[in-house]
Amino acid sequence: xxxxxxxxxxxxxxxxxxxxxxxxxxxxxxxxxxxxxxxxxxxxxxxxxxxxxxxxxxxxxxxxxxxxxxxxxxxxxxxxxxxxxxxxxxxxxxxxxxxxxxxxxxxxxxxxxxxxxxxxxxxxxxxxxxxxxxxxxxxxxxxxxxxxxxxxxxxxxxxxxxxxxxxxxxxxxxxxxxxxxxxxxxxxxxxxxxxxxxxxxxxxxxxxxxxxxxxxxxxxxxxxxxxxxxxxxxxxxxxxxxxxxxxxxxxxxxxxxxxxxxxxxxxxxxxxxxxxxxxxxxxxxxxxxxxxxx
Amino acid sequence: xxxxxxxxxxxxxxxxxxxxxxxxxxxxxxxxxxxxxxxxxxxxxxxxxxxxxxxxxxxxxxxxxxxxxxxxxxxxxxxxxxxxxxxxxxxxxxxxxxxxxxxxxxxxxxxxxxxxxxxxxxxxxxxxxxxxxxxxxxxxxxxxxxxxxxxxxxxxxxxxxxxxxxxxxxxxxxxxxxxxxxxxxxxxxxxxxxxxxxxxxxxxxxxxxxxxxxxxxxxxxxxxxxxxxxxxxxxxxxxxxxxxxxxx
Amino acid sequence: xxxxxxxxxxxxxxxxxxxxxxxxxxxxxxxxxxxxxxxxxxxxxxxxxxxxxxxxxxxxxxxxxxxxxxxxxxxxxxxxxxxxxxxxxxxxxxxxxxxxxxxxxxxxxxxxxxxxxxxxxxxxxxxxxxxxxxxxxxxxxxxxxxxxxxxxxxxxxxxxxxxxxxxxxxxxxxxxxxxxxxxxxxxxxxxxxxxxxxxxxxxxxxxxxxxxxxxxxxxxxxxxxxxxxxxxxxxxxxxxxxxxxxxxxxxxxxxxxxxxxxxxxxxxxxxxxxxxxxxxxx
Numbered sequence: 001x002x003x004x005x006x007x008x009x010x011x012x013x014x015x016x017x018x019x020x021x022x023x024x025x026x027x028x029x030x031x032x033x034x035x036x037x038x039x040x041x042x043x044x045x046x047x048x049x050x051x052x053x054x055x056x057x058x059x060x061x062x063x064x065x066x067x068x069x070x071x072x073x074x075x076x077x078x079x080x081x082x083x084x085x086x087x088x089x090x091x092x093x094x095x096x097x098x099x100x101x102x103x104x105x106x107x108x109x110x111x112x113x114x115x116x117x118x119x120x121x122x123x124x125x126x127x128x129x130x131x132x133x134x135x136x137x138x139x140x141x142x143x144x145x146x147x148x149x150x151x152x153x154x155x156x157x158x159x160x161x162x163x164x165x166x167x168x169x170x171x172x173x174x175x176x177x178x179x180x181x182x183x184x185x186x187x188x189x190x191x192x193x194x195x196x197x198x199x200x201x202x203x204x205x206x207x208x209x210x211x212x213x214x215x216x217x218x219x220x221x222x223x224x225x226x227x228x229x230x231x232x233x234x235x236x237x238x239x240x241x242x243x244x245x246x247x248x249x250x251x252x253x254x255x256x257x258x259x260x261x262x263x264x265x266x267x268x269x270x271x272x273x274x275x276x277x278x279x280x281x282x283x284x285x286x287x288x289x290x291x292x293x294x
Numbered sequence: 295x296x297x298x299x300x301x302x303x304x305x306x307x308x309x310x311x312x313x314x315x316x317x318x319x320x321x322x323x324x325x326x327x328x329x330x331x332x333x334x335x336x337x338x339x340x341x342x343x344x345x346x347x348x349x350x351x352x353x354x355x356x357x358x359x360x361x362x363x364x365x366x367x368x369x370x371x372x373x374x375x376x377x378x379x380x381x382x383x384x385x386x387x388x389x390x391x392x393x394x395x396x397x398x399x400x401x402x403x404x405x406x407x408x409x410x411x412x413x414x415x416x417x418x419x420x421x422x423x424x425x426x427x428x429x430x431x432x433x434x435x436x437x438x439x440x441x442x443x444x445x446x447x448x449x450x451x452x453x454x455x456x457x458x459x460x461x462x463x464x465x466x467x468x469x470x471x472x473x474x475x476x477x478x479x480x481x482x483x484x485x486x487x488x489x490x491x492x493x494x495x496x497x498x499x500x501x502x503x504x505x506x507x508x509x510x511x512x513x514x515x516x517x518x519x520x521x522x523x524x525x526x527x528x529x530x531x532x533x534x535x536x537x538x539x540x541x542x
Numbered sequence: 543x544x545x546x547x548x549x550x551x552x553x554x555x556x557x558x559x560x561x562x563x564x565x566x567x568x569x570x571x572x573x574x575x576x577x578x579x580x581x582x583x584x585x586x587x588x589x590x591x592x593x594x595x596x597x598x599x600x601x602x603x604x605x606x607x608x609x610x611x612x613x614x615x616x617x618x619x620x621x622x623x624x625x626x627x628x629x630x631x632x633x634x635x636x637x638x639x640x641x642x643x644x645x646x647x648x649x650x651x652x653x654x655x656x657x658x659x660x661x662x663x664x665x666x667x668x669x670x671x672x673x674x675x676x677x678x679x680x681x682x683x684x685x686x687x688x689x690x691x692x693x694x695x696x697x698x699x700x701x702x703x704x705x706x707x708x709x710x711x712x713x714x715x716x717x718x719x720x721x722x723x724x725x726x727x728x729x730x731x732x733x734x735x736x737x738x739x740x741x742x743x744x745x746x747x748x749x750x751x752x753x754x755x756x757x758x759x760x761x762x763x764x765x766x767x768x769x770x771x772x773x774x775x776x777x778x779x780x781x782x783x784x785x786x787x788x789x790x791x792x793x794x795x796x797x798x799x800x801x802x803x804x805x806x807x808x809x810x811x812x813x814x815x816x817x818x819x820x821x822x823x824x
Contacts, residue, residue, distance in 0.1 A: 114805060375714040
C-alpha cells in the first residue's frame, strides 16, 4: 500500500517536473494555431516588412514593419541608458559599497523590480511626459524617448542583479592576486573582475533587453501609440511610436475572434515569443558557460 | 556464525573502480575494524553493506553480498537499512528534538504509540550511555548537545531500530579523546548483541576494539585476520608498512 | 601612482553616480505616489464601488478582483511549482532532460506578459470556453508565476543539507518519506518566500489579464469564478488613459493601494527570508 502510494506520488512529481516544458510547448502551439491562420490572407514577408498597419481599413493592411522599428527604437534607447548605468551600479554594489549600504542598495533595486509596470507607466505619464514635452518643445511628450527612459528603469533591476551575481561568482583568488601584484582597487575591477565576469554580464544585459522588448503596459501608456514608420535616429526618439507589445494590448480588446486582425495580433505574439526565446536561450548559454569555466 | 558474506565484489563510480574483487566473511557478534589510507575503498565498502552507495550517480557493481544468506540486492533497501544501521563520521543529528531524532526511524516504520516510543528512547539512550546526560531535555533541539553527545545520540538513533548490524564510519574523527573513549566503550558493550563494522583512520583504535581487522589499499582487500595477528605478524609487507606509519 | 589614484577616484565617483541615478528615482517614485495618494485614501475609497463613470466613489471591486485572481493563481501554481521543484532538486539527474526543463523554466520566465495574455485568451477563454473570467485570468497568471515559484522553492529545497537526506535514508526511510519529513519542513520558509513573491508579481501584472478576465467597469463583486472581475492594475490603467477628467487624487490613490499591496508582499517575503537566515539551525 505504501509502495503504491509512493509510486503515484513519484509519478505526480515527475509530471509536474515536466510541466514547464509542457507549458512552453502549449503556449507556442496556441500562438501558432491562432497566428498562422493569418498567412492564408497575406504572405509572411509582407506581414513582417509591410509598411502600413491599418487593421480595420477595407481591405485590412497588416504590415508590422513600423511596429518592429518602434520596438527596436524604444529598446535601443532603453539599452543605451540602462546598460552603462546598470553595469556601473552592479560594480558599485558588489565591489565598492560597504556592508550596510550594500544591503540598502540591494533592497532599493528589489523595490524597483517589484513596482508594477502599470504604476511606472502611470508615474511616467504624469511626470516624465510633460518634462519631455517642455524640454524638446514638442506637441506631445508621448514619445519613444519617454518610453526608453521609463523602460530603462525596468531593465535595470534585471541587469544589476544578474551582473552582480556574475561578479560575485568570480573566484576571490583572481582579485587577491591582482591586488597582491600592486594593482589599485579600480585597476583590479577594470582589468580583472569585469573580464572575468564578462559572459555573466553579457547575459545580464541580454535578459535586461529581453525584459524591455516584452514590456507592455508602461510602453502603451507613454509612447503615444502611433503606428507610423519612425524617422531616422535621433529624430525618431522625439516622435510617437508604437511597439509590438502595445499593439497587441491595445487592439486585442476590439479585434473580433477569428478575424484577420485577431490572427495578425497572434502572429505578432509569435514574433515576440521567438524573440524572447532566442534571447533567453542565448543568455542561458552565456550563464552556463560561466559556470562550467569557473 | 557468518553474518555478512561478500563474494568477488567490484564497484565503479563512473569509470573509476572503487573496489576490486573483494571477498570477505564477517562473523556475528564481533567487531571488524577496517583500516587503510584515504581512498583505499574502506568507506565505499562500508556503505555497500546497507546500499548507501547506490545514491551516488554512476554507481555500478558486480558480485554478491549476502546478509544471513540473503542477497541484499533482493531485499527492499528500506528494510535492509533498518537492519543495518549507520553511524556517520560527523555527528549528524536531524534538525529535530532529541526525542524525535531517536524515534524518527521507528515512526517511519509505523510505531506510533507514545508509551512504546518513550520506552525505545530510554532503552537506546541508555545503551549509548547518554540517558543520564539528556533525560531532562529530551525536547530540546539535538543541535544544542555537545559534539560527543550528538555522536552518541546518533548511535542511540541507530540502536532505536534494533538493527542486526551497525556500521561505524570513522565515528570518532571529530571528537575529543574523552568522547572517543566513551564511544569505544559503547561499541565493546554493543557487540554482545550486534555485529559491528568499524571503519577508522585511527590504527590504534582498530587495535583497541577490533576482534578482527581488515586492511584495504587502492580498492583491494590486502588481508583480513584476527586483530592480534594483523598487528603482530601480518602476512603482507604493505599491511605492516601501514600499521608502522610508513605510509598513509 | 598619483595618476592611478586619481583615476580610481574618478571611476568610483562615476559608479556611485550611476547607482544614485537608479536609487534616487526609485525613492522619488515611491515618495510621490505616497504623498499624492495618501489624501485619497479613506474608508469610503477602499470600501465603495466606483461611481460616476469611475470619477468618484471607491475601488473596492478592483481590490477584491485582484485578491481573487491572486489566490486563484497561487492555488494553481503552488502545487505544480512545488512538485516541479521537488523533481528538480530531489529526483532529476544531470542529463539532457533536466537541462531542457531548466531551459523551459528560463523561457517561461522570459515570455512577455502580453504573450501570456494572448495565450490565456486562446486556450482558456476561447478553446476551453471559460470566457473572460476569474478562472481564465487566474490560470494565465498562475502559469506566469510558475517559474518564480519553481526557482525559489528549488533553491530552498537544495539548501537543506545533503547529509540530512542521507541520515534519513540510512534509518530506513524511503525517498518520499525523507522528502516529506525532513526536506520539506526545513525548506518551508524559502518556499513561502517564493510563493509570496509570486503573489506580488501576479497582483501587479496587467497585460495577462487584459483579455482573460478584466472588466472595464463592473460596479459589483464577482459572483463565481466564471464571472468577470475588475482588477487594481487594470483599473489604474483605465482611469489613467481611457477615462477623461478623472480626479488626479483618485489615480494616485489607486496607484498607492496597488503599490502598497505589492510592496507589502515583497516586504513580508524579505522578512521571512531574513528571520530564517538568522535562526537557521545548521
